[in-house]
Amino acid sequence: MADIILKNGIVEIGVNLHGGELKSLRRTDTGTEYLWCGDPAYWNRTSPVLFPFVGGVRNGIYRHEGTEYQMGQHGFARDRDFTLISQTENTVWFGLGDDEESRRVYPFAFYLEIGYQLLENGVKVMWKVENPSEETMYFAIGAHPAFNCPLKAEDKQNDCAVRLQDRDGKNLAYFINTIFGQEGTVTKAREAVNLQEGILPVTETLFDHDAKVIEDGQAQRVSLLDGNGEEYLAVEFSAPLVGIWSPPKKRAPFICIEPWYGRCDKDVFEGELKDREWEQALAPGGVFQAEYKIVI
Numbered sequence: 001m002a003d004i005i006l007k008n009g010i011v012e013i014g015v016n017l018h019g020g021e022l023k024s025l026r027r028t029d030t031g032t033e034y035l036w037c038g039d040p041a042y043w044n045r046t047s048p049v050l051f052p053f054v055g056g057v058r059n060g061i062y063r064h065e066g067t068e069y070q071m072g073q074h075g076f077a078r079d080r081d082f083t084l085i086s087q088t089e090n091t092v093w094f095g096l097g098d099d100e101e102s103r104r105v106y107p108f109a110f111y112l113e114i115g116y117q118l119l120e121n122g123v124k125v126m127w128k129v130e131n132p133s134e135e136t137m138y139f140a141i142g143a144h145p146a147f148n149c150p151l152k153a154e155d156k157q158n159d160c161a162v163r164l165q166d167r168d169g170k171n172l173a174y175f176i177n178t179i180f181g182q183e184g185t186v187t188k189a190r191e192a193v194n195l196q197e198g199i200l201p202v203t204e205t206l207f208d209h210d211a212k213v214i215e216d217g218q219a220q221r222v223s224l225l226d227g228n229g230e231e232y233l234a235v236e237f238s239a240p241l242v243g244i245w246s247p248p249k250k251r252a253p254f255i256c257i258e259p260w261y262g263r264c265d266k267d268v269f270e271g272e273l274k275d276r277e278w279e280q281a282l283a284p285g286g287v288f289q290a291e292y293k294i295v296i
Contacts, residue, residue, distance in 0.1 A: 004084070004092050008118050011296070020082040020094035020114035022047040022145065025123060027296060034233055034296055036146035042252035047145035048078035049114055049127070052106055054142035055264025056184030062265075064138070064273040069105055073184050073264075074144070076102065077112060090118040093126075109133040112141075122295040129280075129288040137282040138273045140262020142239075143292060146254040149202065149224055149246075151232050157253060159227035162200040162244060164219040171198025175218050178263075180210035185267040199225070200244075204251060211245035211256075213263060215278075222257045235259065237292035241278060259292045 002014025002023045014024035023046050026033045038046045053062075053075040061068050080102075082094035093115040098108065108131070115126035131137040150157050164172045174194045181187040193200070193212070200206075219242055223234035235242075239259035246255050262278045273279065282288050 004087065006087075006090060006092060006116070006118050008090065008120070010120060011118055011122060013116060013118065013123050015092060015094070015116055017082050017084065017094065019048055019078040019080065020096065021045070021049065021078065022116060022123070022125070025294060025296065032151065032296075034147055034151070034294075036148055036254035042250055042254070043146065043247055045078070045144070045146070047143070048074065050074040050140070050142040050144055050258075050260070051077040051112055051129075052108070052110070052139035052141070054140040054260045054262040055186075058185055058265040058267065058269050059183075062273050062276075063271075064107060067107070069107070071105055074142075075140075076105065078144075082114065085113065092116050108135075108137045108139070110137060110139070119293065119295075122293055124291055124293050126291045127289065129282060131282040131284060131286045134284045136274075136284065137286075138276075139280050139282065139288075140260070140276075140278065141280070141288075141290070142241075142243075142258055142260035142262060144256055144258050145235070145294065146256045147224060147233055149253065149255040151224075151226055155227035157202055157251070158204060160202045161225040161229070162202060162255065162257075163198045163223045163225055163231065164195065164200060164214070165198055165221040165223075167217070167220040167238070169221060171195070172219060173198075175212075175214050176216075178213040178215055180213070181267040185265050185269075186213060186263070187267055202255070207246045207248050210248055211243040211258075214242050214244070215263075216240065224255065224257075232296070234295045235292060236295060239290065239292065261290060 085093040111130040113128040237259035241260040243258040
C-alpha cells in the first residue's frame with residue numbers, strides 16, 4: 001500500500017515517502033494498473049527518481065576539484081526517505097535535502113522536490129532542484145518508470161511495440177542509439193535504428209545489450225502499443241535524452257521509458273564532474289525545474 005493516494009474520477013496514483021517514488025498508476029473506471037509491481041524476480045523498483053546521477057560513473061568513482069568520491073548507479077535519492085511538503089486533492093510534493101550522509105558521497109548543498117499532479121488522462125511528474133550554496137552545483141536527474149508490457153493478459157510482449165515521435169508528434173523514421181559498453185558506461189559507438197511509422201518492435205533480443213539511449217532530443221514522445229497496434233500509454237517530455245530499457249535477457253514483463261537530464265560516463269572518461277557529458281550546472285542560489293507527463 002502506498003503512503004499517499006490521490007485520485008479523481010478517472011486516474012488514481014500511489015506514492016511512497018521512500019524515494020518519493022510513484023508506486024501505482026491506474027484507471028479507476030477499469031481498474032487497470034499501468035506501473036510495474038516491483039517484483040524482485042525481475043526488478044525490485046517501480047519508478048525511482050535518479051538523482052544526483054543518472055547511470056553509472058566509470059569504475060564507481062567520480063572526481064570534483066581533485067577529490068575522488070564513490071558513487072553507485074543512479075545516485076542515492078531513490079534510497080532515501082523524503083518528507084511530505086504539501087498535499088491537495090490533485091497534487092502532492094515531497095522534499096529531500098543534503099545532510100551529513102549525503103555530503104560524504106556528494107559534496108554539495110541541495111534541496112530536491114518531487115511533485116505529482118493528477119491529470120484527466122494521467123499524471124504530471126515535476127522536479128525542482130535548488131542550490132542554496134555559494135558554489136556551482138553539478139548534478140543529473142532522470143526518471144525510471146517501468147510500465148506493464150504487455151498490459152493485457154491475452155497479449156504477448158513480442159506482439160507489442162514502442163513508438164517514438166518528435167516534439168511535434170511526428171513519427172521518427174530512425175533514431176541514433178548510443179551503445180552501452182561495460183559496467184554501466186557507454187561507448188563512443190553509435191548505431192542508426194530504422195523505424196516504420198515510428199515503430200520499434202519489442203523482440204526477445206531488443207534489450208540484450210542494455211538500454212537504448214537516445215540523445216540530442218531526437219524523441220520527445222514515447223508510447224507503448226498493445227498487440228492490436230493501439231497506443232495504451234505515452235510519456236511526453238522535453239528532456240534532451242531518453243532511455244528505453246528492460247532487464248537484459250530476462251524477458252521481463254515491463255518496459256521503462258526514462259526521460260533524462262544527464263547520463264552515465266563514457267567508458268574512456270577521465271575528467272571531473274563538471275566535464276561529464278550532459279551534466280547540469282546550477283549557479284549559486286539557482287533553481288532547476290523540469291517535468292514530464294504519463295498519459296493513459
